[in-house]
Amino acid sequence: MPSLSANLAGIKSPNPFWLASAPPTNSGYQIMKAFDAGWGGAVWKTLGVPVINVSSRYGSVNYRSNRMVGFNNIELITDRPLADNLREIEEVKKYFPNHAVIASLMVETKEEWQQIVKDVENAGADGIELNFGCPHGMCERGMGSAVGQEPSILQMITSWVKEVAKIPVIVKLTPNITDITEPAEAAARGGADAISLINTIQSLVGVDLDRFVAYPIVDGKSTNGGYCGPAVKPIALNMVKNCAQHSGVNIPISGIGGIENWRDATEYLLLGASNVQVCTAVMHYGFGIIREMTSGLESYMREKGFERLDDFIGKALPNIKTWENLNLHYDVKAHIDPAKCIQCQLCYTACEDGAHQAIGLPVEGRIPYIIEENCVGCNLCSLVCPVENCITMVRKDDGSQSENWKDFVAAGKAPDSFNDQRAGGLGHWVPEPASALERKK
Numbered sequence: 001m002p003s004l005s006a007n008l009a010g011i012k013s014p015n016p017f018w019l020a021s022a023p024p025t026n027s028g029y030q031i032m033k034a035f036d037a038g039w040g041g042a043v044w045k046t047l048g049v050p051v052i053n054v055s056s057r058y059g060s061v062n063y064r065s066n067r068m069v070g071f072n073n074i075e076l077i078t079d080r081p082l083a084d085n086l087r088e089i090e091e092v093k094k095y096f097p098n099h100a101v102i103a104s105l106m107v108e109t110k111e112e113w114q115q116i117v118k119d120v121e122n123a124g125a126d127g128i129e130l131n132f133g134c135p136h137g138m139c140e141r142g143m144g145s146a147v148g149q150e151p152s153i154l155q156m157i158t159s160w161v162k163e164v165a166k167i168p169v170i171v172k173l174t175p176n177i178t179d180i181t182e183p184a185e186a187a188a189r190g191g192a193d194a195i196s197l198i199n200t201i202q203s204l205v206g207v208d209l210d211r212f213v214a215y216p217i218v219d220g221k222s223t224n225g226g227y228c229g230p231a232v233k234p235i236a237l238n239m240v241k242n243c244a245q246h247s248g249v250n251i252p253i254s255g256i257g258g259i260e261n262w263r264d265a266t267e268y269l270l271l272g273a274s275n276v277q278v279c280t281a282v283m284h285y286g287f288g289i290i291r292e293m294t295s296g297l298e299s300y301m302r303e304k305g306f307e308r309l310d311d312f313i314g315k316a317l318p319n320i321k322t323w324e325n326l327n328l329h330y331d332v333k334a335h336i337d338p339a340k341c342i343q344c345q346l347c348y349t350a351c352e353d354g355a356h357q358a359i360g361l362p363v364e365g366r367i368p369y370i371i372e373e374n375c376v377g378c379n380l381c382s383l384v385c386p387v388e389n390c391i392t393m394v395r396k397d398d399g400s401q402s403e404n405w406k407d408f409v410a411a412g413k414a415p416d417s418f419n420d421q422r423a424g425g426l427g428h429w430v431p432e433p434a435s436a437l438e439r440k441k
């Protein structure tokens with residue numbers, strides 16, 4: 001049997017699946033129920049000076065029949081007294097000594113930070129997560145994402161915490177920033193033992209067309225919230241990858257954002273996360289989703305011959321390059337399987353109006369065909385096709401040639417227009433991957 005046991009900067013848990021700091025981790029009752037169901041760890045709903053929350057507080061983006069593709073909230077940190085939370089942390093650790101209990105924290109002054117760290121350590125927490133990510137309400141008070149967007153402040157507060165902390169410290173990052181590696185590096189410089197990302201993305205999910213107010217509505221008014229759920233996973237995956245590949249970060253990563261099942265979680269692990277955290281999926285479907293997550297990950301590991309998580313954490317990273325390192329000679333073309341085609345012609349419309357006019361309609365019958373000389377292999381037809389594996393992309397080059405953009409330009413093969421632009425002649429935006437890479441170093 002492969003082992004699912006996980007270790008994030010010395011914080012051990014029976015599996016890599018943690019609940020993220022949010023309503024599902026608001027109380028000891030919920031966390032014990034989650035551990036009973038099979039979750040490996042939980043990050044407590046952020047503790048600090050208790051707040052007063054508003055109602056309503058949630059909104060969602062629904063896509064066709066799918067509920068809550070994206071989820072939006074304007075909730076703040078815990079509204080429960082600190083003493084109650086501390087007592088319950090102690091209780092949870094008594095019943096579940098081998099599960100990870102992490103205290104998420106957000107306060108203001110150095111004294112408050114250092115005091116609350118001691119409080120949660122005394123209660124028995126296994127680790128601390130600094131919430132520098134909340135992008136609504138708390139940031140207007142100078143906390144949450146207001147800290148996450150200022151690397152020097154983030155570093156300073158992290159080092160205050162590290163002065164007193166005896167347990168590992170995780171810095172939770174805000175995605176509301178241009179380059180996630182800047183706060184990630186600052187966290188490492190401040191002494192953080194790990195980073196977690198992402199917190200929510202600042203958002204408005206929609207506007208009520210009759211009441212002229214955005215959602216969620218609080219007595220006729222609204223405010224921007226934080227976006228999460230399946231819609232944010234691509235953004236979070238990219239940020240996790242950026243941190244994992246960055247030599248200045250070099251501390252373990254806890255991946256968060258849109259995880260609903262074992263596949264989502266495994267993608268994060270393959271991109272370098274040592275474990276994952278889940279919020280929206282549990283708010284949507286309940287703690288029971290953990291059963292599919294653990295059994296799915298176990299089967300995957302068995303199938304691939306992995307004995308432990310370390311066998312595949314980060315395994316996809318070497319295959320993610322900057323654009324100019326991709327092979328320009330790799331050539332695929334679309335192929336339609338007539339036996340599977342349901343003749344909806346969605347592929348035809350998409351390619352005709354939105355791509356390269358590489359799909360034709362027959363004079364007789366309704367099954368479209370590919371015009372190979374026009375097909376650039378973009379994938380659009382296979383993405384819009386409602387039938388699985390009806391349109392596949394078939395390799396046409398013989399695999400013998402490989403040349404990336406850098407070599408292509410160096411060999412003088414770039415079109416004149418590109419060279420003119422590089423010389424600044426046209427005043428257009430000029431892609432300069434090399435200089436961006438230089439900045440990174």
Ligand SMILES: Cc1cc2nc3c(=O)[nH]c(=O)nc-3n(C[C@H](O)[C@H](O)[C@H](O)COP(=O)(O)O)c2cc1C
Nearest residue numbers: 020021022046073198199228229257258278279280
């Ligand atoms: C209603 C709600 C409340 C949240 N409260 C907190 C919080 O108190 N502290 C925190 O660090 N993150 C909080 N989050 C953010 C989540 O921990 C998580 O980072 C985010 O939702 C992305 O994960 P997901 O896509 O699985 O939901 C909250 C999210 C939601 C939806």
